[in-house]
Amino acid sequence: MIEVKGLEYAYPGAARKTLHGLDFHIGRGEIFGFLGPSGSGKSTTQKILIGVLKGYAGSVQVLGQELRRISPDYYERIGVGFEFPNFYAKFTVMENLNLFRSLYSVPTEDPGRLLERVGLGDAVNFKVSQLSKGMKMRLNFCRAILHRPQVLFLDEPTSGLDPVNARLMKDLILEMKAQGTTVLITTHHMQAAEELCDRVAFIVDGQIKLIDSPRQLMLRQGSKTVRVEYRKGEELAAEEFALDGIGGNAAFLQLINRYPVETMHSQEATLEQIFMDTTGRSLT
Amino acid sequence: MMNARALLRNDIRQMLKDPMLLASVIGPLAVFVFVRYLFRPLSVWVEERYAFDMMSHAEFAAMLLLTVIPLLAGVMTGLLMLDERDENLIAYFAVTPLTRKGYYRYRLLLPSGLACLMSAVYLLFGGIVDVRVEMLYPLLLTSAEAPCIALFLAAFAANKVEGLALSKLCGLLFVGPVLVFFVPGPWQAVGIILPTYWPSESYLQAASGESGLAAVTFGIGAAYHMLLLYIADRAFAKRMD
Numbered sequence: 008m009i010e011v012k013g014l015e016y017a018y019p020g021a022a023r024k025t026l027h028g029l030d031f032h033i034g035r036g037e038i039f040g041f042l043g044p045s046g047s048g049k050s051t052t053q054k055i056l057i058g059v060l061k062g063y064a065g066s067v068q069v070l071g072q073e074l075r076r077i078s079p080d081y082y083e084r085i086g087v088g089f090e091f092p093n094f095y096a097k098f099t100v101m102e103n104l105n106l107f108r109s110l111y112s113v114p115t116e117d118p119g120r121l122l123e124r125v126g127l128g129d130a131v132n133f134k135v136s137q138l139s140k141g142m143k144m145r146l147n148f149c150r151a152i153l154h155r156p157q158v159l160f161l162d163e164p165t166s167g168l169d170p171v172n173a174r175l176m177k178d179l180i181l182e183m184k185a186q187g188t189t190v191l192i193t194t195h196h197m198q199a200a201e202e203l204c205d206r207v208a209f210i211v212d213g214q215i216k217l218i219d220s221p222r223q224l225m226l227r228q229g230s231k232t233v234r235v236e237y238r239k240g241e242e243l244a245a246e247e248f249a250l251d252g253i254g255g256n257a258a259f260l261q262l263i264n265r266y267p268v269e270t271m272h273s274q275e276a277t278l279e280q281i282f283m284d285t286t287g288r289s290l291t
Numbered sequence: 292m293m294n295a296r297a298l299l300r301n302d303i304r305q306m307l308k309d310p311m312l313l314a315s316v317i318g319p320l321a322v323f324v325f326v327r328y329l330f331r332p333l334s335v336w337v338e339e340r341y342a343f344d345m346m347s348h349a350e351f352a353a354m355l356l357l358t359v360i361p362l363l364a365g366v367m368t369g370l371l372m373l374d375e376r377d378e379n380l381i382a383y384f385a386v387t388p389l390t391r392k393g394y395y396r397y398r399l400l401l402p403s404g405l406a407c408l409m410s411a412v413y414l415l416f417g418g419i420v421d422v423r424v425e426m427l428y429p430l431l432l433t434s435a436e437a438p439c440i441a442l443f444l445a446a447f448a449a450n451k452v453e454g455l456a457l458s459k460l461c462g463l464l465f466v467g468p469v470l471v472f473f474v475p476g477p478w479q480a481v482g483i484i485l486p487t488y489w490p491s492e493s494y495l496q497a498a499s500g501e502s503g504l505a506a507v508t509f510g511i512g513a514a515y516h517m518l519l520l521y522i523a524d525r526a527f528a529k530r531m532d
Contacts, residue, residue, distance in 0.1 A: 057386050079388045087386040093379040095301070097308050109297035110387040150383075 008158065008189045009033040009056065013065035016051055025051045026213040028065070033206075038180065038190045040204035040221075042197070042282065048213040049193050050162070056191065057087050057160055070157060083113045086156030090163040092147030096136040100127060100146055103135060104153065111154040121149045126175060140167040148176060158189045165199045177203055197278040201225075207278070211286040221278055228284065229275030235259075237266040247274070294389045298397050302371065315367030319360045319409040326356060326417040349419045350498060351472040354429065354491040358464055360413060361406035361433045365440025366458040368402040372445035373454045381531065395524075402437035410434065425497030428509040429490035435516040436464070436486050442523035446530050467491055486516055 014029040026048050033039045041049040054060045055067055058077050067074045070084055094103045104118040122128055125145040130138065138146065144167050151159060164180065165173040180190055180203055194200055200207050201221045208218040217224065231250045236243060244266075248259040250273065262268075276284075306312040330352065334345035345352070375381050385391035410433055414426050440461055448454035467487025470479050472495065482488035489512025497505035 059382075059385060059391075079390050079393065082386055082388045082390065085386070087383075089379070089382060091379060093383065095305070095380070096378070098304070102304070106297060106301050107383070107387065109300075110294050110384075110389050112388065 008035045008037070008070065009039075009191070010068040011056075011066070014052070014055065014067055015064040016055060016060065016062070018051075019062070024213060026055075026063075029210075029213075029215055031208060031215065031218060033189055033191065035189055036184055036187045037205045038184050038192065038203050040200040040207040041191065041193045041210055042195060042200055042207050042278070043210040044195060047210045049210045051213075052210065053160055053162065053191070053193050057085065058082075083111055083154060084157045086151040086154065086159045088147050088151035088159070088161045088164060090166060092140075092143035094135040094143070094146065094150075097134060099132050099134055100138070101131045103146070104149060107150050108153050113154050115154050116152065118149065118153065121153065122146075125149055125179065126172070141169060141172050144168055145172065145176065148179065152183065156188065158191070159183060160191050160193075162193045163196070164192060164194070165196060173199070197282070201278050209282055209285055216285050217281070224281050225275040225278065228281045229273075232274045233259075234270075234272050234274055235262060235268055236270040237262065237268045239266055243269070294393060295397050298389075298394075299401070302401070305371065306367075312367055312370065315363045318363040319413070322356050322359050323409070323413050323417060326353070326413065326419055330419050346419075348472075350495070351468060353414070353417065353420045354468040354472070354494060355465060357410055357413065357429060357433055357490070358468060358487050360410045361402070361437035362440060362461055362464060364402040364406040364409070365437040366444065366461065368398060368437070368441035369444025369448075369458070370451060370454055372398055372441060373448055373451050376445060376531070377450060398441065399438040402441050403434050406437040407431075407434035423497065425494065425502065425505055428493040428497065428505060428512075432486070432490040432493070432509065432512050432516060435513070435520065439486065439516065439519045439523050442520070442527045446523055446526035471495055483515075486512075486519060488512075489515060 009032065011029055011031050014026055015024055016026040017024040029052065031039075041052060043049045051060065055063050055074065056069060058074050058081055061075055063075075070081070072081060074081075095106070098106070100122065101118060104122070108115045108118060119128075119131065122131055125148060127142060127145055127149070130142060135143065135146070144164070148161075148164065151161065159180075161180070165176055168176055177199065180192075183190055190203075192200065192203065204221055206218065206220050207224070209216045219227075230247075232247045233250055233253065234245060234247045236245045238244075246258075246262060248256055253259055263271075306316060330349075331346070337343050337345050375384075381391065381394060384394040389397075407430065410430050414420070414430060415422055440458075443461075444454045444457050448457050464485060464487045467482055467485040467489075468491040470482035470485070470488060471491040474482070479488075479492075489508060493505045493508040493512060496502075496508055
């Protein structure tokens with residue numbers, strides 16, 4: 008679906024390259040996350056994949072087309088949701104969607120039905136200037152999937168959303184995946200990536216430092232132990248036990264039988280920790 | 292074509308919601324109505340009252356008012372582009388089948404086509420100057436001015452307020468016909484940097500029977516307009532990047 012080999016890119020007039028030979032493959036129906044701090048090159052990579060930047064070196068194929076040679080038809084097959092959900096502020100929600108809908112020649116979704124699905128059914132006739140950031144983000148998502156794209160590019164899709172709407176957005180993205188849509192998410196929100204992505208790539212200084220499923224990364228880079236917090240009289244105490252053979256670990260069994268346990272967590276790494284360990288940088 | 296229709300519908304909707312944009316369309320119509328129905332009665336009244344013959348300056352008036360039409364069409368488009376640039380909507384259009392190129396094409400052809408159409412109606416049916424084939428020179432040149440003005444505003448204004456301020460600067464364009472009609476020979480050279488100098492000069496030469504010279508002036512004017520368009524386009528592209 009997306010095949011990238013030796014991708015390099017330098018902005019015109021820039022002394023050094025922004026991307027230094029990226030290689031990755033994204034399959035049909037996969038949700039792939041590009042994670043990295045600001046300025047790492049993830050937005051540049053996305054701009055190349057959506058055909059906005061063309062002067063790259065290497066090979067970038069999406070839906071079987073080399074992106075240097077795409078025609079406007081390419082945009083009938085991909086959907087893009089930028090981080091900042093901009094619309095014609097004086098127009099209503101429906102007028103905005105209808106405008107963008109009319110730019111496609113492929114069959115499109117019924118905007119009213121889409122709006123219902125993202126919880127904007129009552130806002131159809133609201134002017135966009137009246138919407139909150141969260142509502143605009145949901146409208147932005149509707150615009151990106153209006154034409155039933157085969158590949159969907161989303162930049163910070165949960166940014167500005169409250170937990171309920173962030174959940175709704177994640178469910179919609181998972182629904183798109185279930186329908187066979189390939190989704191590429193660019194984000195620095197680790198939790199969203201962990202919940203949504205089949206695989207993630209950490210990009211730093213224009214290079215991919217790690218690429219794998221969040222689960223594999225977290226297990227591989229974490230410690231195979233369980234940490235138990237328990238109440239010992241007035242004191243809150245904690246102990247760690249190896250996961251291997253924990254069912255027969257006498258000390259562990261004695262502790263959970265003897266003291267009231269307050270929390271018990273396996274110690275796999277978090278994506279954020281993996282990122283910091285790998286790159287020596289924080290996700291800001 | 293389908294995309295152009297969608298954008299045109301969108302522009303009409305925007306104009307109906309924004310009185311300033313609406314004025315840009317009504318302005319050329321007002322110019323036409325003034326020339327067609329009010330210019331002659333006004334000149335009779337002025338002559339009777341002040342013994343000044345306005346009709347002897349009809350060609351100057353025609354050229355001066357012709358300058359207004361692309362100015363309004365260009366300013367209207369420039370303000371629309373500023374809005375779309377500031378709202379980052381051009382980036383969204385760029386990732387639809389319209390593409391960024393299609394958006395530019397539409398945005399530059401719209402004021403050009405509008406200016407050409409309205410100027411043609413104005414010159415053909417205004418009724419204050421004789422219709423002659425050389426009218427095509429000012430018609431084509433002024434039509435090329437509209438996209439230059441639109442790009443100039445979109446490239447150099449930081450926002451819509453600055454765009455309005457810059458559109459007032461475009462009032463300098465009225466100096467072009469004034470120089471051609473009222474300033475003696477060598478001093479007219481000052482005007483060659485003004486794009487509006489060239490349509491008036493080619494028209495005046497044609498009206499004086501110097502058809503060959505008028506064609507040459509038109510050619511130089513056309514090349515100059517293309518150069519201005521190229522410069523404004525580069526400036527806008529740089530701004531967008």
